[in-house]
Amino acid sequence: MVEKLRIPSNWQFTPEFMTHVVAAQHPGARVSEVSLLNGSDGTSSRALLGLKYAEGSGPGALFVKTQGDWKHRLLHVMTGNLYRESLMYGSGVAIPVEHPRPYFGGVDRLRLNDLVMMEDLSPRNVTLNDATKPLSVENVASGLRGLAKLHSKFWNFSAGDYPTLAWVEPWKATLTFRLTIRRACKIGIENHRNSLPEEMAALGGAGMEEWWTKYIRTVSQGPMTLLHGDAHVGNSYIVPGGEVGFLDWACVRKGNWAFDVGYFLAGALDVETCRANEADLVEEYRQALEVPTAEMPSREEAFLRYRTTPAYGMAVWVATGCSVNYQSSEICANLVHRYGRAFLDLDTRTALGELADSLR
Structure with missing residues (x-):
């Protein structure tokens, strides 16, 4: 209580x-x-x-x-x-x-x-992760299996099933939130221009907020589950034996599973390792889900959902980079680079259009 x-x-x-x-x-x-x-x-x-x-x-x-x-x-x-x-x-x-x-x-x-x-x-001798030290592919697979357990338990989440979680809401792109993201991204772009792909910097604060908003509106579509809501690599840790855990549950939401998966996966690996393994890792997560067969996303649907997620990570970490009071410049620079790479490599803009078409 x-x-x-x-x-x-x-x-x-x-x-x-x-x-x-x-x-x-x-x-x-x-x-x-x-x-x-x-x-x-x-x-x-x-x-x-x-x-x-x-x-x-x-x-x-x-x-x-x-x-x-x-x-x-x-x-x-x-x-x-x-x-x-x-x-x-x-x-x-x-x-x-x-x-x-x-x-x-x-x-x-x-x-x-x-x-x-x-x-x-500390008595358990865990390793606290951050973006300056990319995880291994197996570390990320472990984290994704953990997220699959979380999402499976709360699949089709409702307050009726969990009355003490009745306060959990979906992500909402409120006007205040959008204006905050837009202003912070404008500053963050200038602070991290050397880490951002040029095409990303050219979007400006307004462009980044626009794609963030388009993505946020998709998170409430499809089966709803309980989301950690802030599962970036810096909120993860590794226990002896290799299992990955998650701390800092300060952004809990309900929404589509891909929100947690994309935010964790695309920011936890170095760019080349992510490029080479992200499709297989999304499949690793999908295979770990224990949900009704009729509601299991197909391999193609799962990867399409994943492709849309960098719109969130990119905008949030560029915005975070507006001030050193939030995270260190080195951490922000790594995550801005990784999510910016993913946004371009995965053609997130096209993926959001394809997802919108598939949901009509």
Whole structure:
């Protein structure tokens, strides 16, 4: 259950509150001491809280997130991404893909803030991924199999089946969102002109937003499933043994499966490796789906859907590149290049037209 609360400043959580959080999953645990091990601020505020126990046992530390400063909170309001991770982790619904174990989700609506407490992954010796280190083909295949499990469980998703997920909405290209993307892309193009294919830069902010909007309108067509919503490579990790998991569930939506697949696949591999393997990897995902036979996308339909997805990744990462306060320049440059390459190689503009024709 998602709880309503006032989130304390400076990570000043009491032992009593942390006992409430931990004891739900570790009965008999009583926290005696809470310490701040480290913390940082950016698009969100993050901290690692150390825990000691007077009775019982539980995790030695929990990873904690709240919204960032007011500027970032208002941005999340405009994009529709406020509260989603806390609502997801507080829903009690099991997520059938490797992810950090959730402990608490709470909302402070008056201050446009929320609180998420989850497993500290460091004791499991996971490898956190980012765009500066392309994944292997097998890593990406593992991630796609995980996404297939997620999408299969929630295929034909409805609030009637999952009442605690009734808040999940489809992606919407609202006017505010479109204007935000357009303005940010205009700046991002100038910041990353050396990483963008020339043809992409020539679109300008308005052109990138136009193709982003056309793509977003397709995401609600076809069978709806639960989407991670932000499954780029930087929100993935690898556990010992090679399984890929996903963290940062702050953009959860419902929509077409290809949204997650394309956003992960096209940004996770270097350009040449992606070119050589993307068709087979989309098929790997398709074969891992467990959905009604009549609703299984064909190989051709699946790849057509994949071809449309770079319109999203390209615009979002060019927009992200408008400021170093969101992601590092190196990460943005890699992703701008990869999604821009995919947009051209896969002829995303034609693919969106073909998809529109097939859905008539």
